[in-house]
Amino acid sequence: xxxxxxxxxxxxxxxxxxxxxxxxxxxxxxxxxxxxxxxxxxxxxxxxxxxxxxxxxxxxxxxxxxxxxxxxxxxxxxxxxxxxxxxxxxxxxxxxxxxxxxxxxxxxxxxxxxxxxxxxxxxxxxxxxxxxxxxxxxxxxxxxxxxxxxxxxxxxxxxxxxxxxxxxxxxxxxxxxxxxxxxxxxxxxxxxxxxxxxxxxxxxxxxxxxxxxxxxxxxxxxxxxxxxxxxxxxxxxxxxxxxxxxxxxxxxxxxxxxxxxxxx
Amino acid sequence: xxxxxxxxxxxxxxxxxxxxxxxxxxxxxxxxxxxxxxxxxxxxxxxxxxxxxxxxxxxxxxxxxxxxxxxxxxxxxxxxxxxxxxxxxxxxxxxxxxxxxxxxxxxxxxxxxxxxxxxxxxxxxxxxxxxxxxxxxxxxxxxxxxxxxxxxxxxxxxxxxxxxxxxxxxxxxxxxxxxxxxxxxxxxxxxxxxxxxxxxxxxxxxxxxxxxxxxxxxxxxxxxxxxxxxxxxxxxxxxxxxxxxxxxxxxxxxxxxxxxxx
Numbered sequence: 001x002x003x004x005x006x007x008x009x010x011x012x013x014x015x016x017x018x019x020x021x022x023x024x025x026x027x028x029x030x031x032x033x034x035x036x037x038x039x040x041x042x043x044x045x046x047x048x049x050x051x052x053x054x055x056x057x058x059x060x061x062x063x064x065x066x067x068x069x070x071x072x073x074x075x076x077x078x079x080x081x082x083x084x085x086x087x088x089x090x091x092x093x094x095x096x097x098x099x100x101x102x103x104x105x106x107x108x109x110x111x112x113x114x115x116x117x118x119x120x121x122x123x124x125x126x127x128x129x130x131x132x133x134x135x136x137x138x139x140x141x142x143x144x145x146x147x148x149x150x151x152x153x154x155x156x157x158x159x160x161x162x163x164x165x166x167x168x169x170x171x172x173x174x175x176x177x178x179x180x181x182x183x184x185x186x187x188x189x190x191x192x193x194x195x196x197x198x199x200x201x202x203x204x205x206x207x208x209x210x211x212x213x214x215x216x217x218x219x220x221x222x223x224x225x226x227x228x229x230x231x232x233x234x235x236x237x238x239x240x241x242x243x244x245x246x247x248x249x250x251x252x253x254x255x256x257x258x259x260x261x262x263x264x
Numbered sequence: 265x266x267x268x269x270x271x272x273x274x275x276x277x278x279x280x281x282x283x284x285x286x287x288x289x290x291x292x293x294x295x296x297x298x299x300x301x302x303x304x305x306x307x308x309x310x311x312x313x314x315x316x317x318x319x320x321x322x323x324x325x326x327x328x329x330x331x332x333x334x335x336x337x338x339x340x341x342x343x344x345x346x347x348x349x350x351x352x353x354x355x356x357x358x359x360x361x362x363x364x365x366x367x368x369x370x371x372x373x374x375x376x377x378x379x380x381x382x383x384x385x386x387x388x389x390x391x392x393x394x395x396x397x398x399x400x401x402x403x404x405x406x407x408x409x410x411x412x413x414x415x416x417x418x419x420x421x422x423x424x425x426x427x428x429x430x431x432x433x434x435x436x437x438x439x440x441x442x443x444x445x446x447x448x449x450x451x452x453x454x455x456x457x458x459x460x461x462x463x464x465x466x467x468x469x470x471x472x473x474x475x476x477x478x479x480x481x482x483x484x485x486x487x488x489x490x491x492x493x494x495x496x497x498x499x500x501x502x503x504x505x506x507x508x509x510x511x512x513x514x515x516x517x518x519x520x521x522x523x524x525x526x
Binding site: 021022025026028029032033035036039040041043044047048052053130172174175178179182185186191192196197198 | 295296299300310318444453457463
């Protein structure tokens with residue numbers, strides 16, 4: 001299995017290398033939103049005399065720059081691609097291989113992230129230089145952050161892959177994707193730190209998978225969580241990974257049985 | 265100008281007839297537009313839980329700006345973007361031959377060749393939001409503000425169109441440029457907030473590199489009565505300048521076009 005992963009990784013890198021310019025452009029779309037909301041919230045903090053909900057401008061900068069990195073590590077694009085795969089019959093070659101397509105997608109994702117590191121690192125450095133964020137995590141929180149980041153990747157990956165599979169039933173999934181993005185925008189903490197949202201939204205976020213995809217690792221890195229909260233969060237991530245994996249397996253069985261190779 | 269309107273009507277009819285085959289898409293588009301609007305309004309609501317004004321912008325003023333943001337995005341989506349995507353595809357495939365041989369001005373033809381009728385939902389939804397915000401503010405804009413608003417809106421549209429035309433014209437030199445068009449969407453999202461809040465470098469990008477400032481913020485300033493005459497003059501001047509430059513650029517590009525299978 002490791003061998004397969006290595007070969008897939010090398011091909012993935014070679015394929016991605018051809019789209020360097022496109023990758024740089026996608027990265028604008030990924031990095032600009034956190035900067036926009038960072039500026040909006042800094043403006044709010046200034047108008048209140050320096051802080052909003054316990055965040056001063058440097059802490060806001062720390063929060064949004066961290067979400068930029070976490071979001072980059074965890075994001076997937078299969079919800080937008082699966083529909084095209086189904087409609088164009090691109091699934092045919094994937095299905096005849098003796099390998100679950102999800103492996104290929106995981107490796108593809110990782111190779112994209114590896115390549116974009118070369119842009120992401122200097123970009124993050126420039127933002128850190130410009131906005132001067134302050135991070136003050138305890139040492140254990142840093143270790144927990146690394147764990148939580150990896151787990152967040154799988155929470156999001158399995159969850160979004162399951163949602164993407166709905167393309168086998170619905171031809172145009174763009175409406176559904178919109179709705180999903182809408183929930184994630186608020187509940188995962190992309191628009192604002194969850195502390196700034198109304199109490200009931202925080203409660204919903206707590207019991208949704210979204211919080212554990214982005215806000216949780218970010219808050220760990222900022223040193224805003226206690227040890228107990230960290231343990232509880234990692235537990236929640238593991239539960240959501242199990243749920244995501246389960247729903248992915250179930251949906252995949254039904255979906256691949258339904259597939260009738262459009263375009264063939 | 266009359267030729268443009270006549271052609272636009274024809275292509276609009278073709279687009280409408282095409283889309284009427286897929287009437288469900290109307291409901292999908294309506295759903296998407298409403299969800300997007302809802303997200304933006306909720307975002308504004310969250311922000312004003314914590315403050316009275318955002319860099320001097322009252323909530324209702326920001327809602328008016330949002331309406332203009334939605335409407336301008338719709339305008340781009342109805343005709344500018346689909347036509348420019350078609351242009352790029354035509355250049356790559358060599359099918360631009362069919363356009364160039366027609367006895368009409370080619371720039372006009374490529375600019376209105378595709379109409380995505382359902383995106384009109386946003387073009388109509390936007391003004392509704394603007395009017396609702398104005399009524400809420402009890403700001404019945406005076407005649408002069410309305411003039412400023414219409415002029416800056418027209419200038420903003422011209423600026424957006426020229427920008428798109430120049431981006432697409434690059435395809436005469438580099439064949440694969442679809443991704444360049446994505447820059448616009450990535451950056452346009454920043455225009456849902458007044459550009460005056462951004463740091464200088466970002467404001468410069470939004471003003472000169474991807475000129476969304478003039479398309480959204482300036483008309484909004486006009487509608488809430490905060491536009492200076494200098495700014496209005498600058499917007500008009502830029503619109504005229506960009507229109508001329510993009511026209512010139514288009515001509516140079518077309519003269520490089522070598523046709524299908526050549």
